[in-house]
Amino acid sequence: MGIIKNEDAQFMLLAGFIIAIGLVITTVMLNNIIFESNMAGEAGGDPIKYDIMNLMRISGDEMKSAYRNATNVSGVSKGKMIANFTNQTQNFSANLPKIYALHGEGVSVSWDVSNWKYNVSANFTDDGTATGETNWTVIENVKDSKITINITNISGIFQIGLINISKPSWINLTTTTNTPLTFINSTTIDPYSIVFRFGNTTSGNYTITGNTSNSRVFLRSREYILYSTVTLSTSIMRTNITIPVSVPW
Amino acid sequence: MFDDKAQMHTLEGVAAATIMLLVIVYAIDATSMTPLTSSTANVHVETELQVLGQDILGALDYAEPGYNSKLKNDVLTWNGKEYVWNGTKYMENGNASYLQNNLTNNLTNILGATLITQGIAHNVELTFLANNGTTYVTRRMIYNGDPSENAVIVFRKIVLQNSDTINSGNPIKDIDPSTNLYNIVDVKLILWRM
Numbered sequence: 001m002g003i004i005k006n007e008d009a010q011f012m013l014l015a016g017f018i019i020a021i022g023l024v025i026t027t028v029m030l031n032n033i034i035f036e037s038n039m040a041g042e043a044g045g046d047p048i049k050y051d052i053m054n055l056m057r058i059s060g061d062e063m064k065s066a067y068r069n070a071t072n073v074s075g076v077s078k079g080k081m082i083a084n085f086t087n088q089t090q091n092f093s094a095n096l097p098k099i100y101a102l103h104g105e106g107v108s109v110s111w112d113v114s115n116w117k118y119n120v121s122a123n124f125t126d127d128g129t130a131t132g133e134t135n136w137t138v139i140e141n142v143k144d145s146k147i148t149i150n151i152t153n154i155s156g157i158f159q160i161g162l163i164n165i166s167k168p169s170w171i172n173l174t175t176t177t178n179t180p181l182t183f184i185n186s187t188t189i190d191p192y193s194i195v196f197r198f199g200n201t202t203s204g205n206y207t208i209t210g211n212t213s214n215s216r217v218f219l220r221s222r223e224y225i226l227y228s229t230v231t232l233s234t235s236i237m238r239t240n241i242t243i244p245v246s247v248p249w
Numbered sequence: 250m251f252d253d254k255a256q257m258h259t260l261e262g263v264a265a266a267t268i269m270l271l272v273i274v275y276a277i278d279a280t281s282m283t284p285l286t287s288s289t290a291n292v293h294v295e296t297e298l299q300v301l302g303q304d305i306l307g308a309l310d311y312a313e314p315g316y317n318s319k320l321k322n323d324v325l326t327w328n329g330k331e332y333v334w335n336g337t338k339y340m341e342n343g344n345a346s347y348l349q350n351n352l353t354n355n356l357t358n359i360l361g362a363t364l365i366t367q368g369i370a371h372n373v374e375l376t377f378l379a380n381n382g383t384t385y386v387t388r389r390m391i392y393n394g395d396p397s398e399n400a401v402i403v404f405r406k407i408v409l410q411n412s413d414t415i416n417s418g419n420p421i422k423d424i425d426p427s428t429n430l431y432n433i434v435d436v437k438l439i440l441w442r443m
Contacts (some may be wrong), residue, residue, distance in 0.1 A: 007253055014260045021267050050303050050403070057310075058408050062430070065410055069429045088428040092408070095424060098378060099406060099433050102385065219315040249314035 051105065052232055052239060059109045059228045060245045062092045067116075067226070067247040082113060105234050112227035116247070121152045121224070124199030124206070128225035128246050134200040138208060138220055140193040144186035145210030147194070151177045151202055158202035161195035168192075173202070221249045295401050298369065298440045302403035305359055306438060310405055319355035321407050324375065324434055326354065328418035331389045334365065339391060352391070360391075370443050372396065376435040380422035388420055400441035407434045 066088040070081040093109040100107045114120070125132030147160065151173060160171040162185055171183060185192070191213035207221040229242045312318035317325070332339040332352040339357050341350035356373065364371050373391040378384070409421065409431040423431050 007257060010257060011253070011260075014257070014264060017264050018260070018267075021264070021271070024271070047299065047303075047403070050307075054310075054404075054406055058406050058433075062408055065408075065412075065429060069412075084428075088430055091425045091428050091430050092433075095378060095382065095430070095433055098383070098385075099376070099435050102376060102435060103404065217315070218313070221314070 048232070048234065048237060048239075051103075052230075052241065055100075055107060055109075055230050055232055056228075056241065056243050058096075059092075059230050060243060062089060063111060063226055063228055063245045064247050064249060066092075071248065078117070082117060085113065086111075100232075105232060107233070108231045110229045112229070116224045116226060121203040121205060122222055122246065123203045123225075124158060124196050126199070127244050128222060129244050130200055132200070135197045136195070136199070138194045138196060139212075139218060141191045141213045142187075142194060142218075143191055143211045143213045143215070145184070145194060145208055147183040147185075147206065147208050148180050149173075149177070149183075149204065149206040150180040151175070151204040153203045154201060156201040157198055159195075159197040161197060162192045163195055164190045164192035166190045170197075177204075219249055222246045223248060291399055294442060295399060298401040298442070299403060301363065301369075302401060302438045302440050305363060306403060306405040306436065309355055309359060310407070317413065318407075320405065320436065321409070321413075323354045323356045324407055324421070324436065325409065325413055325415050325419070327375075327390055328416050329388065329420045330418070332391050334391070334393055342392060357391075364440065368443060370394065370396070370441050372437075372439040374437040374439065375421070376437065377421050377432050378424045380424055382424045386420065396439050397441045400439050403438050403440070405436045405438075407436060408432075409434060 066085045069088065070085040073081075073084075076084075089109075089111055096109060097107050115122070122128035123130050123132060125134055126136040127133070149160070151158065154174065154176055156174075158173045160173070160183070162169050162171070164187065167190070173181075194208060205221075205223045207219075209217075209219050212218055224247055225244045226247055227242055228245050229240065231238070231240045233239075306320065309320035309323070310318045312321070330350075330352075331342040333342045339352040341352070344350055360371060360373075363369075370393050371391065372389065372393055374387055374389050376385055376387045379386050409415065411423065411429045411431050413431065415421065415431070421432050421434060424433075425431070
């Protein structure tokens with residue numbers, strides 16, 4: 001009688017081994033999947049949004065600068081002012097793509113100055129458009145101020161609020177103005193905020209100068225709303241945004 | 250009668266190969282991980298650095314109407330020299346004899362409060378157009394050595410005007426004398442973990 005060879009135990013041992021290894025592999029893979037799905041790396045780190053915000057900012061600033069330079073010269077026709085504005089902005093838009101090309105990005109910037117050209121006044125909303133926020137705070141913590149305002153169109157009432165804790169007050173305006181109106185205010189102990197209300201029903205221009213409670217000089221001014229269209233292109237995306245730009249500030 | 254030997258040997262081979270593979274993978278992972286090794290965890294670190302860098306530049310680049318941003322002021326007042334962090338201050342590279350050879354501005358203040366305290370190495374470079382308007386010039390404002398392969402670079406563009414007051418030693422030149430546009434500067438903040 002020969003030796004009986006029974007290899008069942010060895011098979012069972014091997015099967016157990018393979019099952020154990022399979023479990024380890026499955027656990028590691030599952031762990032990797034959970035780890036990756038919980039990482040907000042790509043979502044939070046998309047650098048394009050910063051580039052777009054920066055591009056909108058510098059194109060708007062350049063527009064304001066070009067407007068101030070063009071209108072700062074007396075005795076010049078509006079046509080000549082717009083030509084000077086266009087000259088500076090064209091030089092800017094010609095040089096800007098050279099800087100963006102360093103990072104493999106393409107940009108183009110264009111401007112719409114039709115509101116300035118045809119004397120279309122801005123609304124007294126936060127962004128100057130008819131659809132902008134109607135009730136908004138222009139500046140806070142004011143110690144003294146001089147508000148110069150010119151209303152070209154109004155339907156209803158427009159209010160300027162000088163709001164502080166001790167003595168909040170409202171200036172009500174209901175008609176257009178032939179000459180600019182000026183309001184001078186100051187306080188000694190209780191700084192106030194300057195608030196515009198019902199800005200969507202009214203259009204015109206304003207300049208507000210003064211000092212904040214910490215004696216910092218401030219300036220807020222709007223004559224027109226111009227539009228800047230910026231285009232940013234990369235190898236994977238392209239965006240085209242038009243933004244309203246308040247000029248001169 | 251069945252002979253299971255071949256089947257057994259095959260299974261043993263598969264099991265042995267799998268064990269060897271796991272051992273090799275584990276050994277490589279365990280031995281070659283350094284703080285600068287690229288990995289899924291490193292992506293997370295890079296993202297944090299990128300957000301931190303963008304926040305620094307974004308905070309410095311805020312400006313209210315009528316004022317330049319702090320970052321723009323730092324670019325305008327820069328004297329064109331290169332500075333290095335010596336452990337206590339940003340001193341002029343190669344010429345630290347005098348107190349006035351230190352760089353102290355808005356940028357160094359915020360870098361000192363954020364990156365220095367966290368032990369994050371950083372360089373600051375400015376790239377701008379040469380006055381021929383076609384070629385680029387890159388100059389270092391702060392240099393703390395060559396960045397690692399996993400360094401993060403964040404950018405901010407600043408536009409300078411003729412009406413801005415610029416330091417006489419500043420290498421940035423006027424690219425457009427015919428209009429008020431002076432130059433466009435790309436401020437690069439390079440961050441990496443030591």
